[in-house]
Amino acid sequence: MSSEEFAPPKYAQIVQAIRQKIADGTYPPGSLLPSETQLVREFGVSRPTVVRALQVLQLRGVIEREHGRGSFVKAAPPVSAEQSGRPGRAVLDRVETGENCSIVEAGRQVATAPVAKLLDVPEGSPVVRRRVLFRDDERPTDLVTVWCPAHQADDTQLGEAEPLTVGIRQHLQTRKGLKLQHVVERLSARHPSAEEAKLLEIRKTTPVLGVLASVFNGGGRPVMVVDLVMPGDLHELEDSYSL
Known part of the structure; x- marks a missing residue:
């Protein structure tokens, strides 16, 4: 079997990539993430896939999405049950x-x-x-x-x-x-x-x-x-x- 068979779905790969860039300081707390259009081009996927990745990040408390403004990196909060995946x-x-x-x-x-x-x-x-x-x-x-x-x-x-x-x-x-x-x-x-x-x-x-x-x-x-x-x-x- 090839390693591709075990690769996570595309939206999960985007989630991992953005979290890594947040962790290494590329996207510091409070910074604006690239637009959905820019992420579509960067990862070579459709807009629904990008939107789903951003929604996962929002539900995990990593980013905050504001209508008409974009997605912003949140300050790293203490881990709690409310912020973990449910x-x-x-x-x-x-x-x-x-x-x-x-x-x-x-x-x-x-x-x-x-x-x-x-x-x-x-x-x-x-x-x-x-x-x-x-x-x-x-x-x-x-x-x-x-x-x-x-x-x-x-x-x-x-x-x-x-x-x-x-x-x-x-x-x-x-x-x-x-x-x-x-x-x-x-x-x-x-x-x-x-x-x-x-x-x-x-x-x-x-x-x-x-x-x-x-x-x-x-x-x-x-x-x-x-x-x-x-x-x-x-x-x-x-x-x-x-x-």
Whole structure:
């Protein structure tokens, strides 16, 4: 096998390169990173790949993005759980219009037994399911499915087949005044379902990383379930914490 088979995806290579330049002082704290157009030329990738890399850096607390101004390097903060990688949180803050994605499904259906149990609602209750497939230059990178009770999705765009212009967390707070307080994640390595394999363009025997996240409000009630499926050969989960 060639070493290229083990190379990280392009967006991860950009993340590594920028973090290295921050570490060696090329991009000091407070400095402005090259524009998206400049990064596209530098790394020879598409704009969605660059945008995804910048979003990863933002979610990890490395940079701060300001609309109309660009991306700025943040001062190195102390490591905390809030700044470390959290897949469920990343999904809730992900902006669909900033990435190469397609809405596979969005609308009402009845809650199956497993979903009803996670949402603490009766089986057969109306829920809204939103499924979004994300891609990079070469192939699908992850599949996100969100379920929430139908009354929580009323007056929101979760059930509409159009990309969201803000993250789900901000969207719910703006439209419903709903604050999402904490997430319980369960990680697993498994084989994809037939539908997941088809959407992700992988074999049924290809391992995937699955993240099942229950999202709770301030009263401790589950208000959303997020299912994130990622091809195992494209992703690794990173965390950092103090001892």
